[in-house]
Amino acid sequence: MPQMMPINWLISFFFFIMIFLIFNIMNYYILNMKNNNLNNLKKNKMNNFNWKW
Template sequence: MPQMMPMEWTMLYFFFLATFLMFNILNYYMTTTTSEESPTKKSINQPHINWKW
């Protein structure tokens, strides 16, 4: 029936949109993030200068 054609295009659009969104959501949540350990505090070595005036 020709009058059903717009409904078929709408359903096709929703199907591709749902597939696209599902693909993007799964891609976003499937990434594994590696949490680095907190870096150790490194002290800055400054030589102690004894000024003699």
């Protein structure tokens, strides 16, 4: 039935867009958390370092 093809394309398009957005959001927050943890570790090491002179 060719009349139903646009609905199929639209559903596939929205499905792709949703997966794409979820993937990007997850990557952003995972990388953001890793960078935040690294920055906190660096700050803690800097604060714990005592100069000897």
